[in-house]
Amino acid sequence: RVAIHEAMAQQTISIAKGGIVATLNARTSILAAANPTFGRYDPYRSFTDNVDLPITILSRFDLIFVLRDEPHPGRDEKLADHILGLQSKVVSVTSPPIKPEILRKYIAYAKRIQPELTPAAAKLIKKFYLQMRSIYQQTSTVAITARQLESLIRLAEARARAALREQVTEEDVLDVIDLMKRSLSEVGVDVETGKPDIDVILTGKPKSVREKFVILLDTIKELQEEKGCAEDEEIREALKEKGFSEAEISKLIGRLLSDGKIFSPRPGVYRLT
Known part of the structure; x- marks a missing residue:
């Protein structure tokens, strides 16, 4: 936990081992998963009560989603067929839609692109940010902070980079706004009042x-x-x-x-x- 906090906050990793003391760059994206503290996610508890991770770490993720194991006839049948198929003697070999070597080259090339934020895209981000901030007038709770504004910019740039574009378009912004709304609706809500409150993630206390x-x-x-x-x-x-x-x-x-x-x-x- 200490190592990941330093990597997310300062983008460095400090090493002091075997007489070697060094600070290494750790400029990378982080995709993490965590299990619920009580074994199963409780929707009547806040996200921070369900996940035993420090607020200082949780608040630095751009997006957080809750994946629940809820019964669903269609998905359950597909999962059962897949698991049973793995145990059968006849194994069907399917080729991936994109060859691994091509995918690696695509990602390496996309990382070299540094998209610029267009005025139209910046206007959309600003409009969404101000709209979410104005919720305070009705609920007296803060729905979004400047940290989420920075997250929106990073996500929009990543969306444009994935499309190999040199500029961030309005389409990129609209897509990441949908992602941000989904994330906030799952983890940025006070379960007692049902009102949006980003302090659930930033402080652990709505x-x-x-x-x-x-x-x-x-x-x-x-x-x-x-x-x-x-x-x-x-x-x-x-x-x-x-x-x-x-x-x-x-x-x-x-x-x-x-x-x-x-x-x-x-x-x-x-x-x-």
């Missing part, structure tokens, strides 16, 4: 959760100022009056303890750090 943490911290602070400490029972009573559930309170307190925001000098008592 706006609705941050507000609950603030209420809990304020409650502990008030009780601490009155009595010198905040007792668990009093905290729960105060939060239940504000609509918090028992399980929710326990989860929030546990998160603050693990983050070091509060500590417990003795069982059932909490103080701010």
Whole structure:
């Protein structure tokens, strides 16, 4: 995790082994996969709760997609036929649509192209960015940041490069906007409110959760100022009056303890750090 973070953040890899200390360039694309923490993806939990990866790594990916194993008669039948076919004695050999050596040459040639962003393409990217930013006026949540704007530019250039074009066209931008929308709809949404919130990826805490943490911290602070400490029972009573559930309170307190925001000098008592 440390190595991939340095590669994504600084595009370098530091080596200190066998008396050799060096910093190597790591300018490469990264295609990564991760398994759900609980064995199966839970749609009622946020993406960051489902995947045990640091926010500093997740926030640096241009696109993130969730692949779920959901029953589907057509796909299930094709998969079963494919697996059973591999075990049969008769193996059908099919040639690839593009020969590997030609594909390697195509990729090597495409990498040499440095597409330029045309005014029309830049205008489309700007329009989408401002449109997503304006969602804040209705939801009070941030749907997209400058980091996603940079991702859109990189993706549009990659799309043009794959088509061996010297310029980024409006078609390239529209395609990558669709990809970005799909990605944000899967991982950039607050599961509790259903509202778009990029902080799910950037900080691990959507706006609705941050507000609950603030209420809990304020409650502990008030009780601490009155009595010198905040007792668990009093905290729960105060939060239940504000609509918090028992399980929710326990989860929030546990998160603050693990983050070091509060500590417990003795069982059932909490103080701010």
